[in-house]
Amino acid sequence: MITMDDIIREGHPTLRAVAKEVPIPPVAEDVELGKEMLQFLKNSQDPEKAEELHLRGGVGLAAPQLDISKRIIAVHVPSIDPEKPESGISTVMYNPKILSHSVQEACLGEGEGCLSVDREVPGYVVRAARITVSYFDAEGEKHKIRLKNYNAIVVQHEIDHINGIMFYDHIDEKNPLKLKDGVLVID
């Protein structure tokens, strides 16, 4: 079972490496890893389990954060609207790829954090507001999905990890709270 002890922290070189594509269909080891990554996210969002296992809440996790330099990410973003269960996303993506993205940009009003970063880094992380992503699932099936708003932000954060990019790389050092016109602020 994955716990915080398995998550490497900033300064570890694997967080800055470009991760390798995995064979498709994923081998058993990579399927098992994906399941454990998703379970970690679910545990981290369960108050009892999170307390018992001392987990920081997370909506995404990338294999490099486990010192596994493979292009595997997991996302578990519960839908905020019970009437629209499809507004959340819960899946493991193998070899995810952003095929296209909106010109329109967006950021989270509270900025971003990271399980591999044990400090607050204030500032807007400006990303594409909408993305089209292709990925393979555990069975090796290819998917092409369109994401927007919070789901799009989370998946971009995770795909950054498999490219060795940290969220604060996107923050304007001189003026972290600068916002260009037209950037959608998501709260």
Ligand SMILES: OCN(O)CCCc1ccccc1
């Ligand atoms: O890489 C996952 N992780 O460090 C957990 C936090 C995920 C996350 C937090 C804020 C905005 C997008 C994604």
Ligand code: NI
């Ligand atoms: Ni992160």
